[in-house]
Amino acid sequence: MFFTSVRLWIVPLVLVTSADATTQALRFDFGPNSAALGWTAVSQYTLYNSTRGYGLVSANGVTASTSLGTNATSNTAHDALAGNRPFSFAVDLPEGNYDVTLQVGDPAAPADTTVKAETRRLMVESLPTATGEVQTRTFTVNIRTPALPDGRSVSLKPRERGVAHWDQRLTLEFNGAHPAVASIEIQRNDDALTIYLAGDSTVTDQPGEPWAAWGQMLTRFFPAGVAIANHAESGLSLASFRNSNRLEKILSTLKPGDYVFIQFGHNDMKEKGEGVGPFTTYAADLRSYVDAIRAKGGKPVLVTSMYRRRFDQGRLVDTLGDYPVAVRQVSKEKEVPLIDLHEMSRRLITALGPEQSKLAFVHFPAGAYPGQDKDVKDDTHFSAYGAYSLARCIVEGIRAQVPSLALRLAPDIPGYNPDLPSLPASFALPPSPPASEVRIPDGDGR
Missing domain, CATH: 2.60.120.430 (Galactose-binding lectin)
Structure with missing residues (x-):
């Protein structure tokens, strides 16, 4: 000094x-x-x-x-x-x-x-x-x-x-x-404004390279006075997030005027049982989250889950069924702002194409990272480049759908078009030191 x-x-x-x-x-x-x-x-x-x-x-x-x-x-x-x-x-x-x-x-x-x-x-x-x-x-x-x-x-x-x-x-x-x-x-x-994140492995603070998620990149796009509280965790659905006391943890510190972004679907679609589905249990859980957050004076924001990387004869395939549709319906019904990351990710992954999109996901040969002794081909979870690109999509969604929060974005952020993404070769973020153990995200790549 x-x-x-x-x-x-x-x-x-x-x-x-x-x-x-x-x-x-x-x-x-x-x-x-x-x-x-x-x-x-x-x-x-x-x-x-x-x-x-x-x-x-x-x-x-x-x-x-x-x-x-x-x-x-x-x-x-x-x-x-x-x-x-x-x-x-x-x-x-x-x-x-x-x-x-x-x-x-x-x-x-x-x-x-x-x-x-x-x-x-x-x-x-x-x-x-x-x-x-x-x-x-x-x-x-x-x-x-x-x-x-x-x-x-x-x-x-x-x-x-x-x-x-x-x-x-x-x-x-x-x-x-x-x-x-x-x-x-x-x-x-x-007095800081807090943006809480409730979600799964595609949102969480991933502990080790080469995995990353958009929640741990979103922090770069807000200035001092705005905190990102990322409560998302791998393998969770709306029900398991609530049952492990994570929603209650958010509500225990939520201040009036704080935001809660809610993105689930990848693991909810795997839940089985009588009456379980996107327009029944899943939609009901979304409504209960919205009501609980509003009861504390918070501002919920719904986020549709992003595409997995699955191409069929060069065309991107949607694996999430009606779960994004259910989010859109609850958003309209409850008058909750919606960031349609499902649609923006479709445009992003399609623009990158079958080969280049591998660089947005965790596709690395054996030995690319410490402790990685086998090839990794994960079409659900993201590399640092992919996570950063999705965070840019979230920022654009905030600008379009959450104008009150858009006023709090950092001033140096240019616009972003997922149809014309910056290419992986132009992205550089130094990897963090290896964790004491390799922690693969929970959840399969269905």
Whole structure:
């Protein structure tokens, strides 16, 4: 960081409680120099542990960087931590929304920093800085725990245990060709607008490469003051989402004016039993979600499920039957905004064609990613490129169907036409470090 104070102190971080986290900002100074009053020093040796409550989670390849100008002293030097590979920083925090302000840049070399939060949520996309240049970015992150107010909790699946989006801390990943961070400021923001996501594996924060989903890309398209709370999870239907207390978890923190996006169908269509179907149980569940959200002052938005990648003689085949039709009917009946991702994904996948569309899905040869010893051909779940493209479709749906929320989009987003998508070769997002285990999304590719 750049500092102008003459007298500097190293101040240890005092962990905050739920009460004082609402008013107390946390300030971390990255690099080898001493930290200013009110800041906590973080060097390449400051590793996270539960006693300290903050620190680097992965520090391999992290180096201290500093630059002393002609007239500079160590008190005013710009310093940072930089890496030749991704690294992460975590801090224990209570559940809630937090504004995060970063200064990125390397005083000694050009840098290129991509920032992801929690489980691979894209927050800052490829921010290049020249030698000695510092850029500042602020965004809002939602963090949560499984706990419910009455002492019960969300019923987590085995694949969710240990993931960053259910723990009691904020995790930031710094990625890119040469990531460099000079400082982090964290301030609780109880007034932030929250967009909740209820859905399945095509929406969730996928924990490991090469899988991705549109919910963890949507964060890139909103500025500070808007948080995405992605409660979607692999393998879930409307019924199992509710039965595992996930809808109740959303309702427990939902504020009047917050939005809830609802996208299910891939797993609902597999449910069997007397009377089960798109226009019976599925539609009834959609109505009950809408009513529960509105009763809390929230704003529901219905999203139709996207196409799977299935071509027959060069023509894309719809595998979802009447489930998208049922969503459209409930939207009209209940006067709920509708984002027709089913239709937009049809246009997108058709435009890419049978071969190029493989790059939007998880089609990778054996060895493409750590722990992947076999070819992967998944025509239901998406690559980072596919997830990003679907998030662009969601943004266009917001612009067209949810004008009040469109006013809150980031100002730098150009229009997007799924009939003329940007090609996979033009897309670059650095992959996150491998998880401790490969977590394949639940649900088959029917």
